[in-house]
Amino acid sequence: MDIPLPAFIPDNLINKDHMNNETHISSYSSLAIVLIILLLLTMISVTVTGFHLGPFAVAAALIIASIKVASVITYFMHVKFESLFMKLMISGVFVIFALIIIITFIDYLLR
Amino acid sequence: MTDTGSRTYVSYLDHQGRFKGIFSWLLSTDHKKIGLMYLNAVIVFFFVAVILGLLMRIELLAPGRTIMGPQTYNGMFTIHGVIMVFIIVIPALPAVFGNFFLPILIGAKDVAFPRLNLFSFYLYILGAILGVLSQFAGSGPPDTGWTFYVPYSAQSATNVIYALTAAFILGFSSILTGLNFIVTIHRMRAPGMTWFKMPLFPWALYATAWIQVLATPIIGITLLMVIAERVLNIGFFDPALGGDPVLFQHLFWIYSHPAVYIMVLPAMGIVSEIFPTFSQKPVFGYGAIVFSSLAIAFVGSFVWGHHMFTSGMSYWARWFFSFTTFIVAVPSAIKVFNWISTMYGGSIDLKPPLLYAIGFIFLFMIGGFTGLTLGSLASNIQVHGTSYVVAHFHYIIFGGMGFAFFAGIHYWFPKMFGKMYNFTIANISWVLVFVGFNVFYFPQFIIGFQGMPRRSFDYLPQFQTGEVISSIGSMVLVAGLFLMVINLFRAVYKGDPAPANPWKGVTLEWQIPSPPEHENFETIPEIKNKPYFFGNTSTN
Numbered sequence: 001m002d003i004p005l006p007a008f009i010p011d012n013l014i015n016k017d018h019m020n021n022e023t024h025i026s027s028y029s030s031l032a033i034v035l036i037i038l039l040l041l042t043m044i045s046v047t048v049t050g051f052h053l054g055p056f057a058v059a060a061a062l063i064i065a066s067i068k069v070a071s072v073i074t075y076f077m078h079v080k081f082e083s084l085f086m087k088l089m090i091s092g093v094f095v096i097f098a099l100i101i102i103i104t105f106i107d108y109l110l111r
Numbered sequence: 112m113t114d115t116g117s118r119t120y121v122s123y124l125d126h127q128g129r130f131k132g133i134f135s136w137l138l139s140t141d142h143k144k145i146g147l148m149y150l151n152a153v154i155v156f157f158f159v160a161v162i163l164g165l166l167m168r169i170e171l172l173a174p175g176r177t178i179m180g181p182q183t184y185n186g187m188f189t190i191h192g193v194i195m196v197f198i199i200v201i202p203a204l205p206a207v208f209g210n211f212f213l214p215i216l217i218g219a220k221d222v223a224f225p226r227l228n229l230f231s232f233y234l235y236i237l238g239a240i241l242g243v244l245s246q247f248a249g250s251g252p253p254d255t256g257w258t259f260y261v262p263y264s265a266q267s268a269t270n271v272i273y274a275l276t277a278a279f280i281l282g283f284s285s286i287l288t289g290l291n292f293i294v295t296i297h298r299m300r301a302p303g304m305t306w307f308k309m310p311l312f313p314w315a316l317y318a319t320a321w322i323q324v325l326a327t328p329i330i331g332i333t334l335l336m337v338i339a340e341r342v343l344n345i346g347f348f349d350p351a352l353g354g355d356p357v358l359f360q361h362l363f364w365i366y367s368h369p370a371v372y373i374m375v376l377p378a379m380g381i382v383s384e385i386f387p388t389f390s391q392k393p394v395f396g397y398g399a400i401v402f403s404s405l406a407i408a409f410v411g412s413f414v415w416g417h418h419m420f421t422s423g424m425s426y427w428a429r430w431f432f433s434f435t436t437f438i439v440a441v442p443s444a445i446k447v448f449n450w451i452s453t454m455y456g457g458s459i460d461l462k463p464p465l466l467y468a469i470g471f472i473f474l475f476m477i478g479g480f481t482g483l484t485l486g487s488l489a490s491n492i493q494v495h496g497t498s499y500v501v502a503h504f505h506y507i508i509f510g511g512m513g514f515a516f517f518a519g520i521h522y523w524f525p526k527m528f529g530k531m532y533n534f535t536i537a538n539i540s541w542v543l544v545f546v547g548f549n550v551f552y553f554p555q556f557i558i559g560f561q562g563m564p565r566r567s568f569d570y571l572p573q574f575q576t577g578e579v580i581s582s583i584g585s586m587v588l589v590a591g592l593f594l595m596v597i598n599l600f601r602a603v604y605k606g607d608p609a610p611a612n613p614w615k616g617v618t619l620e621w622q623i624p625s626p627p628e629h630e631n632f633e634t635i636p637e638i639k640n641k642p643y644f645f646g647n648t649s650t651n
Binding site: 093096097099100103104106107108110111 | 425
């Protein structure tokens with residue numbers, strides 16, 4: 001490839017905190033706790049399918065999945081340590097996606 | 112080597128990296144070369160789809176079978192739609208002009224992830240080839256239409272899986288391009304280029320990129336679910352397997368309506384660059400155009416149900432989607448007001464890029480107004496599934512995105528290739544394309560209102576006059592397109608050398624030589640003024 005290095009990034013735009021591995025990388029124990037929580041939530045989502053919740057079965061599955069996604073993004077993807085601007089943008093994405101799902105399923109409930 | 116007078120430099124067209132000859136293109140991570148490779152691919156696939164469209168118009172010259180039977184016609188309109196929508200219209204503007212000009216317009220040397228950019232291109236080529244192959248390979252061309260509605264797409268014995276896989280791969284390419292652009296805009300703007308000193312085309316690409324990243328995965332998963340339904344008999348959408356076909360339509364349009372904005376927002380960004388340059392005055396209402404782009408991206412994510420008014424949705428959902436459809440017209444109208452106000456009182460130079468940009472406004476407005484007929488619950492019932500929808504769709508997509516693409520290529524051609532094209536031929540081709548387009552599509556509104564169904568190879572004799580006028584218009588349109596392409600190709604090899612700033616533009620691409628050097632800027636510029644500052648071109 002004819003560009004061996006990443007293109008120019010002005011120094012003032014580089015998140016220097018992110019380049020320092022010791023400032024905010026989560027400890028192994030906290031990551032292990034999150035992993036255990038994810039496994040427990042997976043077991044719960046499997047268990048919930050055994051209950052006959054009717055139209056709310058999808059809602060239950062989505063709520064559990066949302067908690068899992070939020071945990072992964074917050075801890076494994078280090079969003080917990082990002083700026084407020086980045087957190088707001090990611091939250092906005094969640095809200096838009098949740099609205100799309102809610103609108104779709106309200107149509108089902110009212111049909 | 113190119114001599115600008117003040118210094119000698121190697122243009123990106125002549126630059127050789129680690130690889131020589133054709134591989135200096137095929138393996139290049141230079142955003143400009145990747146943009147040109149996309150441009151070549153888009154032109155090739157565009158003319159494949161144009162020929163399919165022309166064959167359909169010949170078939171419709173008379174009722175009954177003319178040159179093809181119903182099954183062939185079904186395959187023709189499906190592959191015409193798949194190529195045009197997934198290979199041309201959705202990716203073309205970000206992939207060609209976004210790749211080429213985004214880094215230059217924000218004062219960067221390349222996109223944030225150059226290798227990922229090249230990977231996106233090859234994903235695009237893979238998906239595009241697979242899409243075209245689906246017309247010829249296996250058990251016959253897919254016949255579902257580009258919308259792949261279930262249950263038919265789950266049951267059709269044709270090459271539906273090829274086309275679904277092609278669209279899935281193309282979606283991945285689109286996601287990666289969007290991701291690349293978001294990071295590029297966040298991280299790589301030149302010093303001093305704050306968000307509100309950024310030109311409007313990067314703003315449009317930014318709004319588009321968010322839709323690409325957020326909405327495309329939904330269609331990807333949905334298409335995979337249809338493949339799973341066909342291959343593994345899992346009942347997601349097919350009622351025979353316990354599925355729900357309306358759920359497919361929801362998931363399909365959750366992506367595919369915002370996809371209209373993936374097509375149109377960059378188009379709006381391009382004409383927003385052209386109007387100030389050819390009026391020689393700052394864009395009117397910069398902030399309004401920026402926020403209307405973001406508003407279109409946001410509100411446009413909640414209008415998908417207007418494609419499904421006759422599909423059996425709840426009354427509440429139909430009411431809601433009709434309301435949001437009317438709302439999304441507001442930011443589009445704000446932009447049109449701003450473009451016209453930009454020209455008002457300006458020093459207008461009616462060159463080919465401006466002609467196409469004005470054509471864009473005219474056709475996009477007709478598409479927008481006729482969209483209100485479709486967004487209204489009562490009138491939608493009358494025209495749903497008729498050629499009225501075909502006409503509206505093409506006025507928005509071809510009249511909008513297509514004309515903006517033509518405007519963009521005529522605007523940035525001197526910068527991309529360092530050559531000037533023949534203005535007289537460009538003006539003649541504009542007349543042919545503009546007149547041919549309207550003669551082609553406007554009669555479809557009329558016969559559609561009278562009940563002419565879409566996607567039908569046959570029709571009642573009372574629609575023949577309209578269909579014949581449409582077919583004549585299509586031939587004029589295609590003649591204009593060929594003339595345009597011949598003019599531009601000729602200019603690449605025999606055109607006069609282009610100066611650095613042939614249009615007296617003030618954004619960053621006009622402050623560097625034509626064609627640009629490999630890494631765009633000898634030194635990264637420091638931005639001091641707002642964009643479209645016509646007082647002093649050297650500092651903008």
